[in-house]
Amino acid sequence: MTFIALAVGFFVLTGFGRGLNGDIGQNLAQFNAALLAGEWWRLFTPVLLHASLMHILFNMWALWVLGPQIERGVGSWPFVALYLASAAAGGAFVFFLGEPNTVAVGASGAIFGLFGVWANWAVRRRNTLHGRALLRQIGFLLLINAAIPLFVPSIAWQAHLGGLVAGFLIGEVWSRIRGDNVLALRTGVGAAVAVLAVISILI
Numbered sequence: 001m002t003f004i005a006l007a008v009g010f011f012v013l014t015g016f017g018r019g020l021n022g023d024i025g026q027n028l029a030q031f032n033a034a035l036l037a038g039e040w041w042r043l044f045t046p047v048l049l050h051a052s053l054m055h056i057l058f059n060m061w062a063l064w065v066l067g068p069q070i071e072r073g074v075g076s077w078p079f080v081a082l083y084l085a086s087a088a089a090g091g092a093f094v095f096f097l098g099e100p101n102t103v104a105v106g107a108s109g110a111i112f113g114l115f116g117v118w119a120n121w122a123v124r125r126r127n128t129l130h131g132r133a134l135l136r137q138i139g140f141l142l143l144i145n146a147a148i149p150l151f152v153p154s155i156a157w158q159a160h161l162g163g164l165v166a167g168f169l170i171g172e173v174w175s176r177i178r179g180d181n182v183l184a185l186r187t188g189v190g191a192a193v194a195v196l197a198v199i200s201i202l203i
Helices: 002-013 023-028 032-036 053-074 076-097 108-124 129-151 157-174 182-202
Strands: none
Touching: 002 023, 002 053, 032 076, 053 076, 053 108, 076 108, 076 157, 076 182, 108 129, 108 157, 129 157, 157 182
Protein backbone atom coordinates (compact mmCIF):
# COMPACT_ATOMS: atom_id res chain seq x y z
CA MET A 1 0.00 0.00 0.00
CA THR A 2 2.90 2.35 0.70
CA PHE A 3 4.36 1.81 -2.76
CA ILE A 4 0.94 2.32 -4.35
CA ALA A 5 0.37 5.52 -2.38
CA LEU A 6 3.78 6.87 -3.37
CA ALA A 7 3.27 6.09 -7.05
CA VAL A 8 -0.20 7.65 -7.10
CA GLY A 9 1.06 10.70 -5.23
CA PHE A 10 3.89 11.31 -7.69
CA PHE A 11 1.53 10.67 -10.59
CA VAL A 12 -0.60 13.55 -9.35
CA LEU A 13 2.46 15.74 -8.70
CA THR A 14 3.66 15.21 -12.27
CA GLY A 15 0.32 16.28 -13.72
CA PHE A 16 -0.88 12.72 -14.34
CA GLY A 17 2.25 11.91 -16.28
CA ARG A 18 2.18 14.99 -18.47
CA GLY A 19 4.79 16.83 -16.42
CA LEU A 20 7.60 14.31 -16.52
CA ASN A 21 9.76 16.86 -18.32
CA GLY A 22 9.68 19.00 -15.18
CA ASP A 23 12.01 18.93 -12.19
CA ILE A 24 10.56 15.75 -10.67
CA GLY A 25 10.95 13.75 -13.84
CA GLN A 26 14.38 15.19 -14.57
CA ASN A 27 15.63 14.25 -11.11
CA LEU A 28 13.99 10.84 -10.67
CA ALA A 29 13.67 9.20 -14.10
CA GLN A 30 16.28 6.74 -15.33
CA PHE A 31 18.57 8.47 -17.78
CA ASN A 32 21.27 6.06 -18.92
CA ALA A 33 23.61 8.98 -19.48
CA ALA A 34 23.08 10.11 -15.87
CA LEU A 35 23.70 6.58 -14.59
CA LEU A 36 26.91 6.54 -16.58
CA ALA A 37 27.87 9.73 -14.75
CA GLY A 38 27.42 7.96 -11.40
CA GLU A 39 23.84 8.85 -10.42
CA TRP A 40 23.13 5.33 -9.19
CA TRP A 41 19.93 6.22 -7.29
CA ARG A 42 18.16 6.48 -10.64
CA LEU A 43 17.96 2.68 -10.62
CA PHE A 44 15.37 2.98 -7.83
CA THR A 45 13.51 6.29 -8.23
CA PRO A 46 11.75 5.52 -11.56
CA VAL A 47 9.29 3.30 -9.62
CA LEU A 48 7.74 6.58 -8.43
CA LEU A 49 6.98 7.84 -11.95
CA HIS A 50 4.46 6.77 -14.58
CA ALA A 51 3.87 8.21 -18.01
CA SER A 52 0.14 7.64 -18.45
CA LEU A 53 -3.03 6.52 -16.72
CA MET A 54 -2.86 3.06 -18.33
CA HIS A 55 0.78 2.77 -17.30
CA ILE A 56 0.10 3.35 -13.61
CA LEU A 57 -3.17 1.42 -13.60
CA PHE A 58 -1.54 -1.75 -14.91
CA ASN A 59 1.45 -1.55 -12.58
CA MET A 60 -0.57 -0.74 -9.48
CA TRP A 61 -3.17 -3.39 -10.30
CA ALA A 62 -0.38 -5.97 -10.61
CA LEU A 63 1.17 -4.78 -7.35
CA TRP A 64 -2.23 -5.00 -5.62
CA VAL A 65 -2.85 -8.53 -6.93
CA LEU A 66 0.62 -10.04 -6.62
CA GLY A 67 2.08 -8.17 -3.67
CA PRO A 68 -0.03 -8.89 -0.57
CA GLN A 69 0.40 -12.67 -0.56
CA ILE A 70 4.15 -12.36 -1.09
CA GLU A 71 4.40 -9.84 1.73
CA ARG A 72 2.35 -12.02 4.07
CA GLY A 73 4.45 -15.03 3.14
CA VAL A 74 7.92 -13.54 3.58
CA GLY A 75 7.48 -10.43 5.74
CA SER A 76 7.29 -6.71 5.05
CA TRP A 77 10.99 -5.85 5.04
CA PRO A 78 11.94 -8.74 2.74
CA PHE A 79 9.13 -7.59 0.44
CA VAL A 80 10.53 -4.04 0.38
CA ALA A 81 13.98 -5.44 -0.39
CA LEU A 82 12.55 -7.61 -3.19
CA TYR A 83 10.68 -4.68 -4.73
CA LEU A 84 13.67 -2.34 -4.72
CA ALA A 85 16.12 -5.05 -5.80
CA SER A 86 13.92 -5.97 -8.76
CA ALA A 87 13.60 -2.30 -9.70
CA ALA A 88 17.38 -1.91 -9.57
CA ALA A 89 18.00 -5.09 -11.58
CA GLY A 90 15.48 -3.95 -14.17
CA GLY A 91 17.21 -0.59 -14.37
CA ALA A 92 20.60 -2.26 -14.75
CA PHE A 93 19.27 -4.35 -17.65
CA VAL A 94 17.96 -1.14 -19.28
CA PHE A 95 21.39 0.41 -18.76
CA PHE A 96 23.32 -2.46 -20.34
CA LEU A 97 20.85 -3.51 -23.03
CA GLY A 98 19.40 -0.11 -23.91
CA GLU A 99 20.82 2.82 -25.83
CA PRO A 100 22.98 5.51 -24.15
CA ASN A 101 20.15 8.04 -24.55
CA THR A 102 17.46 5.71 -23.15
CA VAL A 103 15.05 7.23 -20.62
CA ALA A 104 12.83 4.97 -18.49
CA VAL A 105 10.11 5.50 -15.90
CA GLY A 106 7.70 3.17 -14.13
CA ALA A 107 7.60 0.32 -11.64
CA SER A 108 7.63 -2.43 -14.27
CA GLY A 109 10.98 -3.87 -13.20
CA ALA A 110 9.79 -4.11 -9.60
CA ILE A 111 6.46 -5.60 -10.68
CA PHE A 112 8.20 -8.25 -12.75
CA GLY A 113 10.23 -9.11 -9.68
CA LEU A 114 6.94 -10.13 -8.10
CA PHE A 115 6.17 -12.21 -11.19
CA GLY A 116 9.59 -13.80 -10.76
CA VAL A 117 8.91 -14.86 -7.16
CA TRP A 118 5.53 -16.28 -8.13
CA ALA A 119 7.15 -18.12 -11.07
CA ASN A 120 9.73 -19.60 -8.71
CA TRP A 121 7.05 -20.76 -6.31
CA ALA A 122 5.14 -22.32 -9.20
CA VAL A 123 8.21 -24.14 -10.55
CA ARG A 124 9.05 -25.49 -7.10
CA ARG A 125 5.48 -26.79 -6.75
CA ARG A 126 5.11 -28.01 -10.33
CA ASN A 127 4.51 -31.60 -9.19
CA THR A 128 1.33 -30.60 -7.37
CA LEU A 129 -2.05 -29.78 -8.89
CA HIS A 130 -1.97 -26.26 -7.46
CA GLY A 131 1.59 -25.71 -8.63
CA ARG A 132 0.81 -26.76 -12.20
CA ALA A 133 -2.23 -24.47 -12.30
CA LEU A 134 -0.17 -21.58 -10.93
CA LEU A 135 2.60 -22.26 -13.44
CA ARG A 136 0.11 -22.10 -16.32
CA GLN A 137 -1.36 -18.84 -15.02
CA ILE A 138 2.02 -17.19 -14.51
CA GLY A 139 3.25 -18.48 -17.87
CA PHE A 140 0.20 -17.06 -19.63
CA LEU A 141 0.63 -13.66 -17.97
CA LEU A 142 4.33 -13.59 -18.84
CA LEU A 143 3.61 -14.44 -22.48
CA ILE A 144 1.13 -11.58 -22.71
CA ASN A 145 3.60 -9.16 -21.16
CA ALA A 146 6.41 -10.41 -23.38
CA ALA A 147 4.26 -9.65 -26.42
CA ILE A 148 3.23 -6.14 -25.35
CA PRO A 149 6.60 -4.50 -26.26
CA LEU A 150 6.12 -5.78 -29.82
CA PHE A 151 3.07 -3.53 -30.14
CA VAL A 152 4.16 -0.71 -27.80
CA PRO A 153 7.81 -0.04 -28.66
CA SER A 154 8.23 2.58 -25.91
CA ILE A 155 7.98 -0.11 -23.20
CA ALA A 156 11.36 -1.00 -21.68
CA TRP A 157 11.33 -4.77 -22.10
CA GLN A 158 14.80 -4.83 -20.56
CA ALA A 159 13.34 -3.72 -17.22
CA HIS A 160 10.78 -6.52 -17.40
CA LEU A 161 13.50 -9.09 -18.05
CA GLY A 162 15.82 -7.79 -15.35
CA GLY A 163 13.10 -7.65 -12.73
CA LEU A 164 11.87 -11.14 -13.62
CA VAL A 165 15.35 -12.66 -13.35
CA ALA A 166 16.04 -10.91 -10.05
CA GLY A 167 12.71 -11.94 -8.56
CA PHE A 168 13.11 -15.56 -9.61
CA LEU A 169 16.62 -15.78 -8.16
CA ILE A 170 15.62 -14.06 -4.92
CA GLY A 171 12.69 -16.45 -4.58
CA GLU A 172 15.02 -19.39 -5.11
CA VAL A 173 17.43 -18.24 -2.41
CA TRP A 174 14.56 -17.43 -0.04
CA SER A 175 13.27 -20.98 -0.38
CA ARG A 176 16.56 -22.31 0.96
CA ILE A 177 16.77 -20.08 4.04
CA ARG A 178 16.11 -21.71 7.38
CA GLY A 179 16.73 -20.78 11.00
CA ASP A 180 15.85 -18.11 13.54
CA ASN A 181 16.89 -15.06 11.50
CA VAL A 182 14.78 -15.77 8.44
CA LEU A 183 13.39 -12.24 8.09
CA ALA A 184 16.80 -10.60 8.37
CA LEU A 185 18.35 -13.09 5.94
CA ARG A 186 15.57 -12.66 3.39
CA THR A 187 15.94 -8.88 3.63
CA GLY A 188 19.70 -9.24 3.24
CA VAL A 189 19.29 -11.30 0.08
CA GLY A 190 17.18 -8.59 -1.55
CA ALA A 191 19.56 -5.87 -0.37
CA ALA A 192 22.53 -7.79 -1.77
CA VAL A 193 20.90 -8.02 -5.21
CA ALA A 194 20.16 -4.29 -5.12
CA VAL A 195 23.77 -3.50 -4.17
CA LEU A 196 25.09 -5.75 -6.96
CA ALA A 197 22.89 -3.92 -9.46
CA VAL A 198 24.30 -0.58 -8.31
CA ILE A 199 27.89 -1.83 -8.39
CA SER A 200 27.40 -3.21 -11.90
CA ILE A 201 26.68 0.24 -13.32
CA LEU A 202 29.43 1.96 -11.35
CA ILE A 203 32.39 -0.24 -12.29
